[in-house]
Amino acid sequence: MPGHIDLRSATAELRALVERARDGEEIVFTEDGELVAKLGPADHPSHPVAWEDLSREEKARRRKELVGRFAGQVDVDAFDAPLPDDILDAMNDPKIFPTDP
Numbered sequence: 388m389p390g391h392i393d394l395r396s397a398t399a400e401l402r403a404l405v406e407r408a409r410d411g412e413e414i415v416f417t418e419d420g421e422l423v424a425k426l427g428p429a430d431h432p433s434h435p436v437a438w439e440d441l442s443r444e445e446k447a448r449r450r451k452e453l454v455g456r457f458a459g460q461v462d463v464d465a466f467d468a469p470l471p472d473d474i475l476d477a478m479n480d481p482k483i484f485p486t487d488p
Contacts, residue, residue, distance in 0.1 A: 394418045410436075411445035 394416045404414050414426040477483055
């Protein structure tokens with residue numbers, strides 16, 4: 388299986404595999420052709436990486452992940468729709484938003 392690593396051979400290259408995972412790659416371990424584990428980046432890397440230093444693939448993965456977090460939560464069609472009257476009234480209420488500092 389391309390992209391998959393047999394568990395028996397992984398022990399010899401563990402340090403390199405951890406570095407690849409740290410850089411954002413997901414490593415899939417198999418045993419006798421069966422999926423047994425995955426190794427991927429930590430949620431909060433121990434050393435921040437500047438956006439410019441990320442690979443093209445990692446940038447694409449992070450963008451996709453970010454967009455996926457908000458799937459179904461943002462109504463993009465309503466983004467440019469006029470605000471309801473009660474919201475507009477509240478925004479124009481000087482008690483809520485005073486015009487003078």
